[in-house]
Amino acid sequence: MTRLVMKFGGTSVADMERIARVARLVAAEKAAGHEVAVVVSAMAGRTNELVAWTDAAGRAAPGLEPSDDEYDLVVASGEQVTAGLLAMTLRHMGHRARSWLGWQIPILTDDAHGRARIDDIPAEALGAAVDGGEIAVIAGFQGVTHGGRITTLGRGGSDTSAVAIAAALQAIRCDIYTDVDGVYTTDPRIEQRARRLARISYEEMLEMASLGAKVLQTRSVELAMAKGVAVRVLSSFTEPGEAGSDTGTIVCDEEEIVEKRIVSGVTYSRDEAKITVLGLPDRPGVSSKLFSSLADANVNVDMIVQSRARTSDTANMTFTVGKRDAVRAMELIRAIQADVGFEDAQVDEDVAKVSVIGVGMRSHTGVAKTMFGALADRGVNIQVISTSEIKISVLIESAYTELAVRALHAAYGLDQVG
Ligand code: ASP
């Protein structure tokens, strides 16, 4: 017998009709001879609603922040509901099933409420239950501290719950069912010729997840890579046995991918703001001061370029931060203007980051040339460039996002033929 973990996201359990379909998919895997543990998210939109309630509670008591542990108690409740409803539905269909909350397993985490990390999952009881033929329905997203307080794993965290459970149970695979039928070469809403990838490497998936493709939580991919958990992304909108129900995208080691490509995907993110600091004194320690003030305030800086002015002894620094951090970053920078002694700082939120990703870049030259050429041909101006071993990102004016994504998709031969 082999253990299998199946995970269903919010849109897959959004109402009773969908929960019934999820139950049929689970029953089909059980019938195929697997011991099954299912991880569920809250119904679509529920977590946002719960977060809004905690905001309201904080506002209702001026000066009193809602404490983080109580925030977790409230927002973790959405998953309790879907776990119970799915277990009931499975029982109604004649299966043996029971729900498991994070603390009941337990999924032990640190005490960083709202973004807790899993330390350990002593899965003996859970393993024994599934081996005994009972379907385990697990509330995703939630854990418990060693001191017994409820935690949550950050938004989108039930992907991470599922991968962690799969590792703890030594499952053959972790199937992540969602509202798309796999990982695509780019966003199909922008480029209709986008193709579903049969396989993608952990590293590429990690870049895709952190660069804007919203299929999997970044942390879940890190964990899958570290623990060697085979992950499959597939659609929950097909009935068991129906065409397309058993395909999806496998996320695995690079060595397990036969079809070699240089570029596997094109991603974009509009959640960017560009900050330019003009007339910085060109001497050691200046960048350190600038970026320390941002780092100390937990503002995450992404792309960075510095250029020296030709006519004076000063330099300009351009970098990007997430849109929601733009105002805060500008305040922090202005606060050190006198100390650092720069002339001016400007912010531009009308930008987007477009990236091409592929492990093939490690062994092929000319990838950047193709990218810059394709953008130049469309008259798209590049403002900032950043690279890693397996990706190249450019910052461009936001209005050109779609054009750039389509141009790059074609330039790397990713377009679906026929
Ligand atoms: N329900 C949680 C959220 O919306 C966790 C998840 O869906 O993965 O963030």
Ligand code: MG
């Ligand atoms: Mg999700």
